[in-house]
Amino acid sequence: MTTVPLIVDSAWLYERLDDPNLRLLDATTFLSIPNKDGETPSLWSGQDAFNEEHIPGAVFADMLNNFSDRNAPFPMTIPSREQFVEEIEKLGVGEDTYVVIYDRGALANADVIASYWASRLRWQLKYEGFDNVAILDGGLVKWKLDGYPTTTEKTSYPRGKFNFSRRPKLVVNKEQVREAIDNDSVVLINSLSPADFYGETNTYPRKGHIPTSKNVFFGSLSNPETRLLWDDEKLTEIFSKTGALDSDKSVITYCGGGIAATWTALILNKLGQENVAIYDGSMNEWAADPSCPLVTGKE
Incomplete structure (x- = not known):
């Protein structure tokens, strides 16, 4: 196998x-x-x-x-x-x-x-x-x-038997993110563009980012010339600045709707950080709730 x-x-x-x-x-x-x-x-x-x-x-x-x-x-x-x-x-x-x-x-x-x-x-x-x-x-x-073929032909596989167990700790909710803001052992990673992160756009109901979160734009993790991920050395350099690769830290990634955050989480897993969870609601949920704090600017 x-x-x-x-x-x-x-x-x-x-x-x-x-x-x-x-x-x-x-x-x-x-x-x-x-x-x-x-x-x-x-x-x-x-x-x-x-x-x-x-x-x-x-x-x-x-x-x-x-x-x-x-x-x-x-x-x-x-x-x-x-x-x-x-x-x-x-x-x-x-x-x-x-x-x-x-x-x-x-x-x-x-x-x-x-x-x-x-x-x-x-x-x-x-x-x-x-x-x-x-x-x-x-x-x-x-x-x-790379010169490999594509097709329009339809195919199918025999039905699978999915006998595996859910891992609840890999997804977090809004209240768990609230708790993480003041928890030094948790690194919050915002996967959106710097403009969204700093509150320079109106993409979501309210501007800005979750307090204490660090910005690693999902689109910065690949080489635009090769269209492949950067090598591990460069990726490590990017994430080391956030503390997300520290062995004593856990990580929560978020974005707009929990999609780009999974790309960031994938790269963290690739670099050896397995203690990563996704905030599935992300900014769609957080920015819609006036009680959830947001900060703007580069300070």
């Missing part, structure tokens, strides 16, 4: 496309950035894009419709255990399988390099107890740049 690294490249995946234990999942979802402050971002499924082109052997994981709670007050909220297991088994994931996930990139209208839809599904799998999962570095864009 193959045990996969957290990150794989196109060549690694291509060599294994015919492996019967592989479950290759396309998690593409599209998020548009508003052109002006105050506009509402658009979010839509990547199903049509998948039908037009995908890596051979891949099946589509509909993050918007199947792997989120559509009745929750905020978009892309983690679904119930029952919903997740039902949907992931349909995609063939279970015992004696390993998973590789990719997407088409972070945003529909910006050239930001991060496979955070793939990392979101990877985090949900980890949360539900499944560890043997990798992310394709550079996603579909890099796969094509």
